[in-house]
Amino acid sequence: xxxxxxxxxxxxxxxxxDRWWMRTGPPHAxxxxxxxxxxxxxxxxxxxxxxAPMMYSTEALVLPANAPWLPDVLRFALVPPPPHxxxxxxxxxxxxTVLMTIGYxxxxxxxxxxxxYGWLYLIDMHQFWVTYEKLISLALGILxxxxxxxxxxxxxxxxxxxxxxxxxxxxxxxxxIAFQITATYLGVGWQKMWLPAWRDGDILYYSFISRWGSPPxxxxxxxxxxxxxxxxxxxxxxxxxxxxxFGLWMPSLRKWYFLAGAGFHIFIAVFLEIxxxxxxxxxYILFLEPEDAKTMLERSLQAxxxxxxxx
Amino acid sequence: MKLSVRIxxxxxxxxxxxxxxxxxxxxxxxxxxxxxxxxxxxxxxxMMAPYQGYQRWNYDLVAEGKADDGTWxxxxxxxxxxxxxxxxxxxxxxxxxxxxxGDARGDPTLVERRYGELAQRLQMLEARxxxxxxxxxLSLDEWPESPDGFEALRTSAFTMRRIVGQTL
Numbered sequence: 070x071x072x073x074x075x076x077x078x079x080x081x082x083x084x085x086x087d088r089w090w091m092r093t094g095p096p097h098a099x100x101x102x103x104x105x106x107x108x109x110x111x112x113x114x115x116x117x118x119x120x121a122p123m124m125y126s127t128e129a130l131v132l133p134a135n136a137p138w139l140p141d142v143l144r145f146a147l148v149p150p151p152p153h154x155x156x157x158x159x160x161x162x163x164x165x166t167v168l169m170t171i172g173y174x175x176x177x178x179x180x181x182x183x184x185x186y187g188w189l190y191l192i193d194m195h196q197f198w199v200t201y202e203k204l205i206s207l208a209l210g211i212l213x214x215x216x217x218x219x220x221x222x223x224x225x226x227x228x229x230x231x232x233x234x235x236x237x238x239x240x241x242x243x244x245x246i247a248f249q250i251t252a253t254y255l256g257v258g259w260q261k262m263w264l265p266a267w268r269d270g271d272i273l274y275y276s277f278i279s280r281w282g283s284p285p286x287x288x289x290x291x292x293x294x295x296x297x298x299x300x301x302x303x304x305x306x307x308x309x310x311x312x313x314x315f316g317l318w319m320p321s322l323r324k325w326y327f328l329a330g331a332g333f334h335i336f337i338a339v340f341l342e343i344x345x346x347x348x349x350x351x352x353y354i355l356f357l358e359p360e361d362a363k364t365m366l367e368r369s370l371q372a373x374x375x376x377x378x379x380x
Numbered sequence: 381m382k383l384s385v386r387i388x389x390x391x392x393x394x395x396x397x398x399x400x401x402x403x404x405x406x407x408x409x410x411x412x413x414x415x416x417x418x419x420x421x422x423x424x425x426x427m428m429a430p431y432q433g434y435q436r437w438n439y440d441l442v443a444e445g446k447a448d449d450g451t452w453x454x455x456x457x458x459x460x461x462x463x464x465x466x467x468x469x470x471x472x473x474x475x476x477x478x479x480x481x482g483d484a485r486g487d488p489t490l491v492e493r494r495y496g497e498l499a500q501r502l503q504m505l506e507a508r509x510x511x512x513x514x515x516x517x518l519s520l521d522e523w524p525e526s527p528d529g530f531e532a533l534r535t536s537a538f539t540m541r542r543i544v545g546q547t548l
Contacts, residue, residue, distance in 0.1 A: 087386075087390070091389060123462050130461070130498065130505060131501070132498055135478070135481065196471070196477055200429075203427045252424075253428045256404055257430065265433075272433070276434055278530075279438065280530065281465075281466075287527060287528075290527035
């Protein structure tokens with residue numbers, strides 16, 4: 070009996086695996102992620118636009134990447150451009166971001182953004198090419214191959230006459246980004262179980278009064294809370310991060326982990342001035358099944374419309 | 381979907397998963413499995429391993445230009461680092477990623493050379509503004525952290541200054 074059922078079970082497992090990664094579904098979760106990433110990048114690079122000459126041009130104190138691996142044909146990218154060209158290139162990045170966000174010429178826009186991200190890396194950002202920059206550039210690379218513009222987009226408006234029109238898309242990009250976010254939380258959380266620095270609450274106290282500390286963080290440190298308070302905070306952070314990669318996938322707990330994740334990243338933004346991880350909050354939608362995400366997002370939109378019309 | 385496309389897609393998924401496992405293994409043990417080239421695996425490792433430790437001291441990059449009378453004049457670096465938070469500036473001042481690169485490549489003088497490049501560029505940029513210095517030197521000030529403020533203990537008694545780069 071077992072000899073017969075094992076191949077069947079394996080075949081069923083392979084079919085389930087294939088279906089989970091490869092089926093098609095509504096594009097709403099991916100479209101929401103596209104818009105979320107777009108708004109984040111518009112803020113992050115919009116701030117930089119007026120300062121582009123002082124950040125990336127011949128007027129800037131740039132230290133282009135030490136990149137012996139870069140082919141000769143691309144080494145021009147290591148030479149800072151004149152100020153007006155730097156402004157033009159950042160403007161081009163922002164234009165492409167606007168187009169991606171509104172869902173018009175999405176693939177071309179993302180390709181332009183990735184090329185410019187590469188240039189920004191070489192000219193300056195290699196000095197601070199941190200977790201969130203890597204996550205966002207990877208997510209852009211995945212969205213490049215997605216159908217994230219197949220709803221809530223100018224593309225669909227022009228084709229079908231309605232922003233809310235949609236076509237089914239492959240769920241693969243949604244799964245890949247959700248998988249990467251899971252992996253990020255998994256590593257971030259589980260390494261804290263053995264890292265010496267995360268043994269107790271000292272890391273939080275000293276982070277609050279470090280270069281990352283914001284005025285509220287210094288205020289908190291000056292309250293003179295007992296060290297046990299920081300130890301408890303440390304346990305809380307570790308509990309959240311260790312369980313987060315599982316909680317995000319558990320339908321019964323997911324809502325609470327979404328809220329906890331949002332609270333955690335907002336806390337970091339307020340107390341440690343590292344606001345860029347808030348971009349993960351809209352991406353939590355990718356953990357829902359595409360159909361559930363569509364229902365939830367459409368209901369939320371209708372509720373917003375009702376409130377707006379009633380006021 | 382065509383079978384060939386499906387096979388390629390699954391190959392990509394499996395590669396992605398193995399790559400993530402390699403990155404996770406390094407995150408948990410700091411040992412390389414060597415399945416993928418390290419720069420590729422490191423990209424994925426870096427997405428899952430931020431904020432591993434902390435310091436109990438602060439630092440700041442100090443730039444000075446040598447005037448005609450031989451005195452060292454302070455150069456304000458803040459205009460050269462617009463829009464960055466203090467933490468982001470600090471990572472750049474400390475050339476943190478260059479330290480990692482130097483370690484990874486077994487190049488112990490890389491950081492020193494890069495500070496030299498930075499000093500040279502600063503000298504050129506200052507000259508364009510009319511501040512012609514015969515030399516520019518960069519130093520790192522280090523002082524203990526304090527809840528009273530980032531620079532609260534940046535006093536002569538607590539601050540150690542060391543030169544990290546200088547033009548000829």
